[in-house]
Amino acid sequence: MRAVLDSKPGLDDSVRTRIERYLHTYSHMEEADITRPLDPSEATVVLKSLFQLMNHVDHEHFTSMCKALGFEAEILLRSSPDLIQPSEHEGER
Secondary structure (H helix, E strand, C coil): HHHHHHHHCCCCHHHHHHHHHHHHHHHCCCCCCCCEEEEEEHHHHHHHHHHHHHHHCCHHHHHHHHHHHHHHHHHHHHHCCCCCCCCCCCCCC
């Protein structure tokens, strides 16, 4: 991930920090406790950051993914808590 991000400067540092912190927290747990749920508010922020990262690194791939899934790219990149809303044009594929 570091090499990709270093090759594409301009991404807000907070996006990278949120993703790295989340991945390190949940991928390096000493005890795998499946009864301990993820914090939905944290997951939402990290998902938004992942969408921002994908858009920054490979905009064409990101927009193609959104189109295939029927999501509005602008909504996924917004700061709003309503991050994932199906496109009104979902049936027009």
